[in-house]
Amino acid sequence: FIPRTTRQGKSGRVSAQRPQMGVVVVSEPATDFEVLSQEGGEVVYNGTLSAPMDDVSSGDTVQQADFSQLRRTGTFVLQVDGVGQSYPFRISPDVYHSAFIDTLRSYTLQRANFVIDDPLTGLYHGLAHMQDAEAAMYFSDEFYREGQTLDMLGGWYDAGDFGKYTTPGAITVAQLLLAYEWAPETFTQGQMLFPAEVAEAAGDTELPDLLVETQWKLDWLLKMQRPDGAVYHKVSGAEWPSMETRPEEDDQTRYVYGMSTYGTGMFAGVMAMAARLYEPFDPTYSEQLLTAAKDAFQYLEANPEPYFREDENQNSGSGPYDKHEDAEERFWAAAELFKTTGDARYERYLTEHLPTYFSEQPELIGWLNGLALGHWAYLTAEHPDPSLREQVNQAFLDAADAILEQVEGDGYNTALTPDQYTWASAKNTVALGNLLLMANALSPNEAYENAALDQIHYILGRNATGYSYLSGSGAQQVQNVHHRTWNATGVYIPGLLVGGPNNHPGGDPLQQALIEDGTVPPAKAYLDELESYSTNEYAIDYTAPVVFALAYFSTFDRS
Ligand code: 9MR
Structure with a gap:
């Protein structure tokens, strides 16, 4: 379940044309979704999921949840009965x-x-x-x-x-x-x-x-x-x-x-x-x-x-x-x-x-x-x-x-x-x-x-991994970035984009081991590990x- 962050228009208002969309990874197809306010669990939006599609790069079957019509600001979660709940996400003019x-x-x-x-x-x-x-x-x-x-x-x-x-x-x-x-x-x-x-x-x-x-x-x-x-x-x-x-x-x-x-x-x-x-x-x-x-x-x-x-x-x-x-x-x-x-x-x-x-x-x-x-x-x-x-x-x-x-x-x-x-x-x-x-x-x-x-x-x-590859942002943040100053001082440094999934890691032994047997799809060929310098x-x-x-x-x- 991956909530989509929301963009705001230049005016500072959430623009009606900007779709807000989550992606739902499914084993069994679902039809409906709800958006709930995080505080109090009030249902603020009901919608229908798109038809399941096979995503080649990740090997996932995914459905998308479009909630562009939701005009409220706040913190929300997306829910699909029988599948689960997303991470909380914010809709706000200053979200980035x-x-x-x-x-x-x-x-x-x-x-x-x-x-x-x-x-x-x-x-x-x-x-x-x-x-x-x-x-x-x-x-x-x-x-x-x-x-x-x-x-x-x-x-x-x-x-x-x-x-x-x-x-x-x-x-x-x-x-x-x-x-x-x-x-x-x-x-x-x-x-x-x-x-x-x-x-x-x-x-x-x-x-x-x-x-x-x-x-x-x-x-x-x-x-x-x-x-x-x-x-x-x-x-x-x-x-x-x-x-x-x-x-x-x-x-x-x-x-x-x-x-x-x-x-x-x-x-x-x-x-x-x-x-x-x-x-x-x-x-x-x-x-x-x-x-x-x-x-x-x-x-x-x-x-x-x-x-x-x-x-x-x-x-x-x-x-x-x-x-x-x-x-x-x-x-x-x-x-x-x-x-x-x-x-x-x-x-x-x-x-x-x-x-x-x-x-x-x-x-x-x-x-x-x-x-x-x-x-x-x-x-x-x-x-x-x-x-x-x-x-x-x-x-x-x-x-x-x-x-x-x-x-x-x-x-x-x-x-x-x-x-x-x-x-x-x-x-x-x-x-x-x-x-x-x-x-x-x-x-x-x-x-x-x-x-x-x-x-x-x-x-x-x-x-497909659910990680935010930008340190300091997102719900599931990278933790073990291959960075000497970060690692030696122990201080988390925000604003760093890591390499991300890499199906051609050259000499990186950790990453090579991950992809060796060919079962990890390209979009998931990622390790949040200090030594994984290629990802x-x-x-x-x-x-x-x-x-x-x-x-x-x-x-x-x-x-
Ligand atoms: O970003 C670079 C990537 O495009 C190359 O394929 C890779 C191997 O040559 O190197 C990457 O750059 C690294 C650089 O060689 C040394 N400093 C760290 C860089 C990020 O890993």
Whole structure:
């Protein structure tokens, strides 16, 4: 029995068009359902269940309970005689508010090289990884020799590990900035309830909190750029610290690892975007960001072949994030620079070097693919070529229609096909939903919007395991997240999206054992266990699309 969370309209009222729906897992078909107020058990709604359907990804037979007509706020339970009662769920205009703020705050709590002393969660750790001030080159290139040290202080830790990586960093900041660009009024000063150290460091800036926080990562990314414009891939230790290691205790040498052209493209994309958005607050900083973007792009222009790291095999204490092609990221870089500067030479680069990518269907935004961001930048640039714009528009809508078809045919209305329960499936679900929100902006269609909201319902618990994959939200919350700081301090950290079900866990032995005999369906291939890093780790790029979606769906008290 999985209750569906409820969305409120932008007006702050529950909108009549937004379906509220629970999913009932059945062994014997049932016909009717009731919604009861939690206090007092008063029946507030009676309805008829949809016909049973077999859900392929979960192996469940499910029926849906639509109670869109229920117009009351409060806390309720859904009941089906002979089947049981759901978890209590709330219908209220501010139902996503705390999840939204938690996801924003999660970035502050991931800061590296910073004292974290957070009165809200109780999380505390001292200054850590200060050896990043002298991160050692792992290899020699034409600029630095092996062992030479560079200042790489700053940024966020990537995940449950302490590595700092360019590509998930860039794609994360880009999605946060996109959320800001869509609805700047959603992001205010004071909303992130910064711990005192963060507020103090921010000083008397006019920036909304979100841009204070993204600047923390942007500043680090700037340090990752080589003198010739290319961008190094990561900074990390050469060994994985144990899960009991507090950040302050991890005193191993930290290294700078080799550059990639796909990362250089992502860097150019996010810097060009940031240059545009910081401009009204800080023109000098904006200029610095734009120069960095142009330098990175110039490197790509001069180096047309994809390139991925001279030290590719060095992943013994950090993630590979390997991608050996870079066309999508080149597209994003050029399109974003075209949008920010209006300079036609960037559009010319696209038509000369990447002509087929205008009509290529975008994939979900993630470190593996930046094309959707490039498409979006081109679609929203001031003077794109009308026929190329139409190609991009059509490709975007075709991708959205395919996603919508999957969502509508799925027992739990997820965007994932049965073979898409892979690493980071929970992130992928929401990111697919976000493509629908973007499509809705191009060609308004309520079905797109509702299907995007379905993905938020999915991660918050209306799914085949019943877990909310977002820590701190939902009825059955993840408890044993693969996160060193959480585990070593024992402090529950809200706002972290875990990977979710994963039917292709690679080397994760726990998860491998779970799926080995083939009886666990893909949508249930999940373990809420500390060691299950392929299903239960969090990463900054997992939560990023959730911020975008929650910014879209939340209305909160701005008074
Ligand atoms: O999110 C990443 C996923 O897409 C990859 O398939 C996986 C294996 O390479 O790595 C995931 O990222 C991890 C990274 O490599 C290291 N930090 C933790 C990340 C989340 O598990």
